[in-house]
Amino acid sequence: DVKVTQSSRYLVKRTGEKVFLECVQDMDHENMFWYRQDPGLGLRLIYFSYDVKMKEKGDIPEGYSVSREKKERFSLILESASTNQTSMYLCASSLRTSWSYNEQFFGPGTRLTVL
Amino acid sequence: DQQVKQNSPSLSVQEGRISILNCDYTNSMFDYFLWYKKYPAEGPTFLISISSIKDKNEDGRFTVFLNKSAKHLSLHIVPSQPGDSAVYFCAASAGGGSQGNLIFGKGTKLSVKP
Numbered sequence: 001d002v003k004v005t006q007s008s009r010y011l012v013k014r015t016g017e018k019v020f021l022e023c024v025q026d027m028d029h030e031n032m033f034w035y036r037q038d039p040g041l042g043l044r045l046i047y048f049s050y051d052v053k054m055k056e057k058g059d060i061p062e063g064y065s066v067s068r069e070k071k072e073r074f075s076l077i078l079e080s081a082s083t084n085q086t087s088m089y090l091c092a093s094s095l096r097t098s099w100s101y102n103e104q105f106f107g108p109g110t111r112l113t114v115l
Numbered sequence: 116d117q118q119v120k121q122n123s124p125s126l127s128v129q130e131g132r133i134s135i136l137n138c139d140y141t142n143s144m145f146d147y148f149l150w151y152k153k154y155p156a157e158g159p160t161f162l163i164s165i166s167s168i169k170d171k172n173e174d175g176r177f178t179v180f181l182n183k184s185a186k187h188l189s190l191h192i193v194p195s196q197p198g199d200s201a202v203y204f205c206a207a208s209a210g211g212g213s214q215g216n217l218i219f220g221k222g223t224k225l226s227v228k229p
Contacts, residue, residue: 004158009156033216035219040124040221041221042121042204042219042220042221042222043159043204043219043222045216048216090158090159092158103149103161103164104161104217105161106151106158106159106160107158108156108157108158109156109157109158111156
């Protein structure tokens with residue numbers, strides 16, 4: 001089974017702190033994604049990466065950055081956390097395919113609270 | 116501009132009855148559709164999918180129907196069980212290739228009452 005793990009299930013940080021969220025997948029997937037989930041807004045894509053050291057902005061990249069130094073690891077960085085970044089953060093991975101079956105496998109999520 | 120829309124934020128159904136969750140899309144380039152189920156404090160898990168070359172896909176109690184002309188798909192759960200209570204996300208993919216992006220709807224919260 002594909003396993004996607006996230007470094008923390010719950011995290012509480014203070015405004016202005018630098019926050020690192022780590023994600024690791026064990027299935028040699030090329031693609032990795034970071035989403036945030038908020039009530040009534042669904043899953044919104046922050047950043048994604050389709051290869052080591054490659055990154056692309058998603059729909060809401062402002063206030064975030066990412067790092068992919070190894071294929072299995074994708075980090076989300078909040079440079080200076082703000083209260084409006086309080087959310088559930090979800091990491092996902094998928095195979096690079098030549099067809100449309102792009103099933104993504106999700107981690108358990110990190111509930112981040114910024115005070 | 117929402118490309119994938121789930122217009123019902125919530126749905127309540129009695130145990131044993133049918134649950135029908137709806138999803139509309141606007142992009143005619145979408146050629147693969149997926150449904151994910153999410154429990155609170157957990158990540159979404161894949162439930163069922165359908166290719167645009169089909170109009171129906173069935174897996175046990177779950178059936179997805181696709182109406183391409185109406186750009187509409189629906190997920191049927193029969194019979195509904197209390198354990199089906201979760202948020203359901205519809206997602207669409209516009210072609211394979213390197214990026215594998217999915218476009219998600221906002222979700223529908225299903226409550227199945229005993």
